[in-house]
Amino acid sequence: MKFLKALVVFFVLISTKSFATAQVPDYLIIDKDTLRIQSNPLQEYFKIHPMPGNLTTTVSTGNWRGYIAFFKFLDGKLVVENIYKENYKENGKGETDFFMTSIYKDVFGEKSNFECNFYSGLLICASGNIVEYVHMGYSSLYENYNLIEIKNGINIKSKKFTTKEFQKFKIDYFKYYKRTEEYKLQVKQFKDETVGEGEIGMSNSSFLIGNPGIGKENQSLKKKEAEFRADKQIDSFMFAFLSDYMKTIEIPTN
16 A cells, blocks of 8 residues: 555655655646645546556656646536656756656546546645745645645535644644544554564564563563554654545534
């Protein structure tokens, strides 16, 4: 799963005091504005309909998904206006030139404005100047946000936020998300397949070898401390990538 792979990358990178590169976004065209989207509506579609490897970008750490999509609304429906592959080539000066090539017909065929009726979630559209740059995914903060709620590809409602309002919304949403079964399943899956009892046990074993006189009580305490730290790391990661899981503008209270 994408989530588990990203978690593995996260813990490898965080151990070297680095992290996933800031990502180039997809875009939403509204009237004369082109807004960056801090979410990727096509990701779920490509899980079911994998894009041929030769159509994706493979050389950019700033674009792990391998494409850049442009969306718009037609009669209230979210559609793909175009999708591009990033290309690079060396010019006569030994410098690298960047350009984009449309791969729309290769991915979606001849019919224009591919409908995203498979997508339900939030389009998090950031605009204005960067308030705080974060070299990680879509974590940089901007002056303004327009959140658009989509259900089965239909524009349901939208709401505008300032930076502070969006930060509060994200914190409140995460509190709600931690109560959901989806969150619990993601955490359990991570612990079972990535961290597991093995890593915690290895950490405890190293500690006990260096402290041969330690008792069972302290051993249990050390294990609990390791589990607590692991839970905090998981929470930090899931909060950073919360845009993948936010579905509604009005946060459920139950």
